Amino acid sequence: MGQGSSQDPPGDDKQSQDDDAVPSGAVAGPRLYTAKFGNHQWPIKVGQNHKRLVTANILRETKEDIVEPLEITEDELLVVHTQEYLNSLKSSYNVALITEVAPVAIVPNFVLQRKLLSPFREQTGGTVLAGKLARDRGWSINIGGGFHHCSSSEGGGFCAYADITLCIKFMFNHLDNISKVLVLDLDAHQGNGYERDLGMDSKVFIADVYNRWIYPNDREAKRYIDKRIELDLHTEDTVYLGVIKTLLPEVLNDFKPDMVIYNAGTDILKGDPLGLLDITDEGVRDRDELVFTEVRKNRGIPILMLTSGGYQRNNAEIIANSIINLHSKGLITGPSE
Numbered sequence: 001m002g003q004g005s006s007q008d009p010p011g012d013d014k015q016s017q018d019d020d021a022v023p024s025g026a027v028a029g030p031r032l033y034t035a036k037f038g039n040h041q042w043p044i045k046v047g048q049n050h051k052r053l054v055t056a057n058i059l060r061e062t063k064e065d066i067v068e069p070l071e072i073t074e075d076e077l078l079v080v081h082t083q084e085y086l087n088s089l090k091s092s093y094n095v096a097l098i099t100e101v102a103p104v105a106i107v108p109n110f111v112l113q114r115k116l117l118s119p120f121r122e123q124t125g126g127t128v129l130a131g132k133l134a135r136d137r138g139w140s141i142n143i144g145g146g147f148h149h150c151s152s153s154e155g156g157g158f159c160a161y162a163d164i165t166l167c168i169k170f171m172f173n174h175l176d177n178i179s180k181v182l183v184l185d186l187d188a189h190q191g192n193g194y195e196r197d198l199g200m201d202s203k204v205f206i207a208d209v210y211n212r213w214i215y216p217n218d219r220e221a222k223r224y225i226d227k228r229i230e231l232d233l234h235t236e237d238t239v240y241l242g243v244i245k246t247l248l249p250e251v252l253n254d255f256k257p258d259m260v261i262y263n264a265g266t267d268i269l270k271g272d273p274l275g276l277l278d279i280t281d282e283g284v285r286d287r288d289e290l291v292f293t294e295v296r297k298n299r300g301i302p303i304l305m306l307t308s309g310g311y312q313r314n315n316a317e318i319i320a321n322s323i324i325n326l327h328s329k330g331l332i333t334g335p336s337e
């Protein structure tokens with residue numbers, strides 16, 4: 001695949017030219033996401049994570065380890081989104097509805113495009129690129145993305161672009177040997193956006209574990225979940241990890257995916273104002289370890305991790321520590337290892 005075609009996955013693709021020499025995974029795009037709006041912490045944790053992982057010697061300041069995605073283009077977004085929906089983002093009022101931050105409605109749209117939507121498009125480009133990297137190298141982590149409330153025709157819950165749907169469409173359309181994808185959604189919220197887009201697609205299996213009492217409670221989208229586990233408020237580590245330990249082998253053995261998209265939201269953490277679950281820092285670490293062990297170590301299936309939701313000051317640190325743990329357990333390895 002050459003660069004520049006509107007049908008190619010967005011991003012700096014130079015790394016994949018010598019994949020044989022670089023057989024391990026990569027982290028897509030951590031340095032470019034700088035927007036900050038309302039109380040949402042995505043853009044902040046991206047930068048912090050990058051620094052922490054460099055300090056831990058997991059990433060180095062080289063193109064080999066860190067791949068910066070390009071912003072996804074309108075033509076590429078149109079693979080999934082309707083023109084009508086993309087046009088609706090030219091209204092600040094509509095962007096305010098999606099972000100649920102009321103003052104956004106009075107911000108000039110060109111400012112929103114530059115400060116908010118452009119970083120979202122970079123993260124979306126990161127998810128699509130990370131799909132290719134995961135296929136080529138076995139694993140990838142997009143430190144960002146996971147906009148699981150956005151569907152092709154409707155944004156919501158701070159999600160303006162349907163990055164998961166886009167990533168899957170690009171994989172099916174452009175990557176060899178990817179014909180069955182499992183979306184494993186362990187964010188605290190139901191992933192109603194891609195569920196609406198992909199629920200009828202038999203090549204996609206959707207496993208979603210979420211708090212039943214919070215946003216979005218999308219009943220129509222629930223019908224599209226192949227394996228649905230609804231948690232109660234303030235679920236703790238033992239119950240949560242027990243559920244995932246049972247779920248993973250069952251789903252992986254039955255569906256036998258060629259790729260797993262792991263939506264690893266950390267809004268499951270105790271104290272999260274939106275997730276309302278009671279998972280500890282160690283619980284997040286153990287969850288991620290469990291997933292990478294079952295998917296990658298035990299079955300050799302490529303995995304793409306997205307960091308998705310998380311609304312506390314310490315999310316960056318906890319995600320970084322979990323990635324460091326994955327590395328120390330040999331579940332992810334750097335290019336030179």
Ligand SMILES: [Zn+2]
Nearest residue numbers: 187188189309
């Ligand atoms: Zn969430």
